[in-house]
Amino acid sequence: MQRSADTEKSALHPKPAGLVLQYGTAGFRTNAKNLDHVMFRMGLLATLRSKNTKATIGVMVTASHNPEEDNGVKLIDPMGEMVAMVWEGYATQLANAEQDDLLPALKDIIKREAINMTQEANVFVGRDTRSSGACLSQAVLDGVSTLDGHSKDYGLVTTPQLHYMVCCQNTQGQYGEATVEGYYRKLSQAFIRLTKNVPNRTDDQKHLCVDGANGIGALKVREMERHLERELQISLFNDGSSGKLNHQCGADFVKVQQKAPTGVEMTVGERCCSFDGDADRIVYYYSSSAGRFHLLDGDKIATLISTFLKELLTQAGLDLKMAVVQTAYANGSSTQYLENTMKVIMKCTKTGVKHLHHAAQEFDIGVYFESNGHGTVLFSKTAEQKIKQLAEDSTSSDEKKRAALLLQNTINVINQTVGDSISDMLLIEAILAIKGMTVQQWDAIYSDLPNRQLKVRVSNPRVIDTTDAERRAVSPAGLQEAIDSLVKKYRQARSFVRPSGTEDVVRVYAEAETQESADALAHEVSLAVY
Ligand code: 16G
Ligand code: ZN
Structure with a gap:
């Protein structure tokens, strides 16, 4: 981005002055209105990362389980994994540079990583079904072309499909073919091989209810189904034809609310699952004859x-x-x-x-x-x-x-x-078929301890620092001791607090022998956080 024409391009994707965003646990995520400049700049950054690794890089435009009005972006490294930690830092730096500081910020990254700007670059782009997605992914593509990178726009794909494409491309097809059809073929053939010769598989075992969260997973499960040769028969709900993305449905809703999504017609004992808004998560559930909801997370x-x-x-x-x-x-x-x-x-x-x-x-x-x-x-x-x-x-x-x-x-x-x-669903369905197991038998392997999650709004969640994989708080002083003494009051109890990586809140988790104890403990620990 040396030439003035390029600077003009960046002016087409201006940054609202003063807006500060952070590349969090799952990339940038906020209201779609504030993301155009971020997308353009992530196009620039992905191109640099591609030159730096001499490999194809992915850029996925999605805000997963967030509401429809939000959007977000994450970068995918050559083997299909999340982008390296230092580059998360560069992403934050670049996204927050005021318009006049963009060029120096870019040059700084080029210098620090000793990037050869004559190296070719290749970027794969994909997006979920959000209405803001088309425009925002165009901004990514503009960023890529500004630095003379090549790009391939996969259009509407699930997040894991884009990760898969990137990995296939960089392993010269060894992992599979870098096309959506190739993805369906690889997964469905493996699934059919796993299930076809299972004796006495009943129709019930071949049938599954899927809640598509009114998102991209619904579209893709439809496309996939015809490859499955009726070895798996899917009743698809929340397919996006009428409902709103993630609204009262999807894996996050089901897990957090511990109840069935709206829009799914569940019969007693029937195996159901929910995807999230970009189809990288899945949870299973069923309802018992007593009307109780059972979650398999x-x-x-x-x-x-x-x-x-x-x-x-x-x-x-x-x-x-x-x-x-x-x-x-x-x-x-x-x-x-x-x-x-x-x-x-x-x-x-x-x-x-x-x-x-x-x-x-x-x-x-x-x-x-x-x-x-x-x-x-x-x-x-x-x-x-x-x-x-x-x-x-x-x-x-x-x-x-x-x-x-x-x-x-x-x-x-x-x-x-x-x-x-999609892949997890096929694996789980194959295992249940091979083991001749019902969802109830699977559920009965162990009984979940009752638990409760709460979020607490404090002025600065980051004052809480944790250790031991977030299981213990090291600051502020005295907090862990307070939690320890609360936990001692209950049987089979455990609790921890951590600052969220995606929202400005502190999360509290508690589990105990009974639901009442878990609820009380979570409440008491949340008071100790203030
Ligand atoms: C992001 C993470 C997810 C994690 C969640 C926690 C990825 C792709 N996604 O969605 O794994 O469970 O954040 O959110 O890494 P929290 O920090 O707000 O609790
Ligand atoms: Zn997701």
């Missing part, structure tokens, strides 16, 4: 998947190190069950997908899920090779071979780049 999903994988590893006789990664929000019963009954290695990290993802990469097989339903499974190169070898080994026993083949198809149904509602 990210912790239940992690339990189902890791149990299944552990059984297959045992059958295959493969010695691979598997771990489950959770956050402080994981229900205590899930951690207990996995650690003590299943004897699985457990890890706890800070909230935010990038932290879980990195921790999961340390193992041969890393299953990671946030309670809110965001998660996936990562397989190391060694794990994939050992599984492949065993599947192709003509001397291995039938049982071992069967397990290895199941593992291979499991790998292919999973989107390893990031949590993915």
Whole structure:
């Protein structure tokens, strides 16, 4: 951006003076009205990142589960993962530079990263269904062309689909074909291989209710369905034809409210799931004959998947190190069950997908899920090779071979780049089919401890500093001691506080033996925060 013509281009996407935004846990996210300049600048930044890594970079325009009026943007690194931490800092710097300081800010990044500006750049862009998305993604594309980068606009895609495209592109097709059709083909073929030969699969087992949150996931599940050869039959609700995005529906609503979304016709005992607004999260649920709502969140999903994988590893006789990664929000019963009954290695990290993802990469097989339903499974190169070898080994026993083949198809149904509602849904459906398990049996693996989440508005949430994966507060002085003594009053209790990374609030979590205790504890801890 040396020439005056480029400076003029940036003037077409002016920054409202004084507006300060932060690249948070999941990128920039705010009212769409305030984002045009941010989008243009993220186009610039993605182009620099592409030159810097000599690889394709992704830019996703979405505000996930936020209301329709909001929008947001996040950058995707070459292997389909979240952008490196230092570049989050550059993103904040660039987004907040006043109009006259934009060029120096850009030059500063170029200098710090020693970027060769003659290097080619390639940027993939995608967006969710928000009405502001078309204009905002055009601003990203303008940013890319300003620095002479090449771009490909995927238009309407889910967040995980864009992550997948970026990874496919940078691995020269080894991970799959970088097209939406290629994505459907890879996942559906693996799903059909997993389920086709399952004996006695009933119609009920093949049927699933999906709440599309009136968003992009609904569109994409429709497109996917015809690839599934009726091995999975979906009743799609909240498909965006009449309802408002994320309004009283979607995974976040269901998890936070602990109740069924509006717009879904649930019959007693029927298996249902909800996606969020950009289809990177999923939760399951059903209602019992007594009319009680049962939620199967990210912790239940992690339990189902890791149990299944552990059984297959045992059958295959493969010695691979598997771990489950959770956050402080994981229900205590899930951690207990996995650690003590299943004897699985457990890890706890800070909230935010990038932290879980990195921790999961340390193992041969890393299953990671946030309670809110965001998660996936990562397989190391060694794990994939050992599984492949065993599947192709003509001397291995039938049982071992069967397990290895199941593992291979499991790998292919999973989107390893990031949590993915569609991919997770197919994996869960395949596991339930293979294990001949109902949603009730899955739910009964362990009972959740009653819990409560609250948010507290204080003048500066950041005065709270935490340690031990956000499970303990180190400041302000005395807060942790206060929490400790409150927790002691209740049985099976646990509580923590942390500043939110996406809102200007402090979050409080409490769990205890009864709902009354969990509610009381959360309330008392929130008073201690003031
Ligand atoms: C973002 C994170 C999500 C996390 C949530 C916590 C990504 C892609 N998303 O949505 O993982 O659970 O923030 O929000 O990292 P909070 O900090 O406001 O509690
Ligand atoms: Zn999301």
